[in-house]
Amino acid sequence: MLDIKVEKTQCPKEKPAKDDPLLFGTIFTDHMFVMDYEEGRGWYDPRIVPYTDLTLSPAATIFHYGQGVFEGLKAYNSESGNVNLFRPDMNAKRSNRSSDRLCIPEIPEEDYIQAIEQLVALDKDWIPDEPDHSLYIRPFIIGTDPFLGLKTSRYYKFIIILSPVGPYYPEGLDPVSIWIEDDYVRAVRGGIGEAKTGGNYAASILSQVKAHDEGYSQVLWLDGVERKYIEEVGAMNIFFKIDGKVVTPKLNGSILPGITRDSVIQLCKEWGYEVEEKRISIDEIYEAHKAGLLEEVWGTGTAAVISPVGKFRWGDEVMQVKDGGIGELSHKLYDTVSGIQLGKIKDNHGWIVEIK
Amino acid sequence: MLDIKVEKTQCPKEKPAKDDPLLFGTIFTDHMFVMDYEEGRGWYDPRIVPYTDLTLSPAATIFHYGQGVFEGLKAYNSESGNVNLFRPDMNAKRSNRSSDRLCIPEIPEEDYIQAIEQLVALDKDWIPDEPDHSLYIRPFIIGTDPFLGLKTSRYYKFIIILSPVGPYYPEGLDPVSIWIEDDYVRAVRGGIGEAKTGGNYAASILSQVKAHDEGYSQVLWLDGVERKYIEEVGAMNIFFKIDGKVVTPKLNGSILPGITRDSVIQLCKEWGYEVEEKRISIDEIYEAHKAGLLEEVWGTGTAAVISPVGKFRWGDEVMQVKDGGIGELSHKLYDTVSGIQLGKIKDNHGWIVEIK
Numbered sequence: 001m002l003d004i005k006v007e008k009t010q011c012p013k014e015k016p017a018k019d020d021p022l023l024f025g026t027i028f029t030d031h032m033f034v035m036d037y038e039e040g041r042g043w044y045d046p047r048i049v050p051y052t053d054l055t056l057s058p059a060a061t062i063f064h065y066g067q068g069v070f071e072g073l074k075a076y077n078s079e080s081g082n083v084n085l086f087r088p089d090m091n092a093k094r095s096n097r098s099s100d101r102l103c104i105p106e107i108p109e110e111d112y113i114q115a116i117e118q119l120v121a122l123d124k125d126w127i128p129d130e131p132d133h134s135l136y137i138r139p140f141i142i143g144t145d146p147f148l149g150l151k152t153s154r155y156y157k158f159i160i161i162l163s164p165v166g167p168y169y170p171e172g173l174d175p176v177s178i179w180i181e182d183d184y185v186r187a188v189r190g191g192i193g194e195a196k197t198g199g200n201y202a203a204s205i206l207s208q209v210k211a212h213d214e215g216y217s218q219v220l221w222l223d224g225v226e227r228k229y230i231e232e233v234g235a236m237n238i239f240f241k242i243d244g245k246v247v248t249p250k251l252n253g254s255i256l257p258g259i260t261r262d263s264v265i266q267l268c269k270e271w272g273y274e275v276e277e278k279r280i281s282i283d284e285i286y287e288a289h290k291a292g293l294l295e296e297v298w299g300t301g302t303a304a305v306i307s308p309v310g311k312f313r314w315g316d317e318v319m320q321v322k323d324g325g326i327g328e329l330s331h332k333l334y335d336t337v338s339g340i341q342l343g344k345i346k347d348n349h350g351w352i353v354e355i356k
Numbered sequence: 357m358l359d360i361k362v363e364k365t366q367c368p369k370e371k372p373a374k375d376d377p378l379l380f381g382t383i384f385t386d387h388m389f390v391m392d393y394e395e396g397r398g399w400y401d402p403r404i405v406p407y408t409d410l411t412l413s414p415a416a417t418i419f420h421y422g423q424g425v426f427e428g429l430k431a432y433n434s435e436s437g438n439v440n441l442f443r444p445d446m447n448a449k450r451s452n453r454s455s456d457r458l459c460i461p462e463i464p465e466e467d468y469i470q471a472i473e474q475l476v477a478l479d480k481d482w483i484p485d486e487p488d489h490s491l492y493i494r495p496f497i498i499g500t501d502p503f504l505g506l507k508t509s510r511y512y513k514f515i516i517i518l519s520p521v522g523p524y525y526p527e528g529l530d531p532v533s534i535w536i537e538d539d540y541v542r543a544v545r546g547g548i549g550e551a552k553t554g555g556n557y558a559a560s561i562l563s564q565v566k567a568h569d570e571g572y573s574q575v576l577w578l579d580g581v582e583r584k585y586i587e588e589v590g591a592m593n594i595f596f597k598i599d600g601k602v603v604t605p606k607l608n609g610s611i612l613p614g615i616t617r618d619s620v621i622q623l624c625k626e627w628g629y630e631v632e633e634k635r636i637s638i639d640e641i642y643e644a645h646k647a648g649l650l651e652e653v654w655g656t657g658t659a660a661v662i663s664p665v666g667k668f669r670w671g672d673e674v675m676q677v678k679d680g681g682i683g684e685l686s687h688k689l690y691d692t693v694s695g696i697q698l699g700k701i702k703d704n705h706g707w708i709v710e711i712k
Contacts, residue, residue, distance in 0.1 A: 023505075024504065024505050025415065025503050025504025025505045026502075026503055026504075026505075028414075028415065032414060051414075052414075053411045053412060053413055053414070054411070054412055054413075054414050054416075054419075055409045055410070055411050056409060056410055056412070057409055057410075058384075058388060058407075058409070058410050058515055058517050059381065059384065059494075059517060059519075060410075062418065062419060062554075063410075063418060063424060063426075063496060063498055063554075064424075064426050064494070064496060064554060064557070065554050065557035065558060065561075066422050066424075066553070066554025066555045066556075066557055066558035067554075067557075067558050067561065068419060068420075068422075068558075070419075070420050101562060102558055102561060102562070103561045103562055103565055136504070138415075138420070138504055140419060140420060142419055146382075147381050147382055148380065148381025148382075148492070148494055148519060149379075149380050149381045149382075150557060150560075150564070150590070150591055151561075151564070152561055152565065159414055161414050161415060163415075163504060183546060184546045184547070185544055185545065185546030185547045186547075187547075188541055188544040188547065188580040188581075189541065189580075190539060190540045190541030190580065190583075191540070191541045191542075191543075191544065191547075191559055191580065192555070192558060192559045197422070197555075197558060198418075198419075198420060198421050198422025198423075198554065198555060198558070199422045199548070199553075199554060199555020199556070199558045199559060200422075200555070201420070201421035201422055201423075201506060202421060202422035202423050202424075202458055202548065202553060202554070202555045203547055203548045203555060204506075205421075205423065205458060205459045205507075205508055206457060206458070206459055208506070208507070209459055209508065224544040224545075224546065224547065224580055224581070225544075225580070225581050227546075234506070235506055
């Protein structure tokens, strides 16, 4: 158990107004968690301090060699008046797996979760008291060694910041359009695709800009080897309902193992759907579409929970999924997962952690 | 032409002692160059200031999404008493190409070079007055937007720092041993391999650690698709002399376009060697080795200039290159390129830029 030193702010910030649209990731709360690491000493000095800028050497590893990982989860005001976290143990585990790939020292899972809980408990008044609002939690670890040599950093900082956010779909669930990228590649087997690290996002920016310019909101990535197997969408995993069956790309080392993805697979199975995790080619989706069997498509991720997909562009082809609306299963998944998160639906899975 | 504001340090640091081993990238000079970028305003406020820590929002893009690029080059005290840069225009061009891939705004080449020249001129007393010493120059650009949304940063900093360095081979040119990596992958076509950006280095750390643990000093990367074609070595490009002919992997989008690589190709051609840039499989190298035709192998890069390769490990096989010593051509290339850089050999190529 960490002995977290707490220094409360002397000048609390003004909280956003009730009608503030709370654009994702722009406003931060009064406090942040910080813990340092030094080679030979381990993680030390866990503390909660007033939210403030970081001061780092211009030679720090993260500025040059990308040695960093991050996570994303949310805290919700539940119906019963508690504050809920959704499966934070999964974030702690995934963070350590990302760290292993990047040669960053692990953080004990219970310490990782305790740090989140204690920070959220202190700043819980920042969770907006509006429907479908939440507090986005961003834990991240960065190499801070003031050394330009190409080697593992000897120093790290583990930091958690919090940002109040409004609903992802202020007007209600809305289908997104997707650009199938067949030029650029996000990740490849043997690379860092399954780690939540900056390099994967840096690799994706150019395609995202191109897709936006063409009027599409997200990019769908194909595999880096054969460029025909579906990997993931923007910052989400992807699911297809084909002829009654639910299919999603199998985790293969280059796909991020999503926590919402895992939850959706469990729910679909419990509801009696056949769920297959497998290699899915874009041709298979095209054939299903042509045969009228592509019933629903949705993305899963922490930000949107469920993102119904209305259409795809693949080269010169535009595939519309059914009527371009929201499928029944997508809707049920959204209502169920967000219902559990917000405490409207009973949690039978042990997914919710209530903050004391 | 930039109007660079100069604020000189009030407390110059003590320069390293004559016998300081000057471990690469650990000591920094008195000043640094900084220029800011804001969307809609462009690059502004170019300035030289005392070397100091950076202060950034914990939400800054570079800490989460890896949007950054860097370069590396050196300033040398020449025989004639001048300070030499080696082909800085190539760094400026490559930096802009890296920026294009990462959606970072370009910097006019002449501004990029001017910033380097003016900073080095101010801190030129930091170039150690010892044989084969130099001043390592690290220009880098980082996204600094205090925003967690997944999009291009609206703010950037272009920074240049300087670090005095000793010779890469204090005991003279020394052959390195190389681990051929057939498990992990650094980059793939369609990815960011040809950009000088942190994500590529983050992806390579784990292999580098593994190779070191096995007693090898560098990793040789194979292509991400077929895992049989040679890409590059650690932070260097690689060359082979096979049966009198010089071969090196063709730039294919996932290989960093090295400036020393380009210079070596020009020199070899001028010296009458046939030079082929092509796709080279590891089997081809193995066959040449078995047939006794693998005459020399060397890496090229800014840090070491030329790194002769003495042996390779590929799975269970260990290939020794000739007698494991330094080849004649490798030696001549090292003497020539470093001779030009240090002003010992006349520059007939227009590669040297003297700092006024």
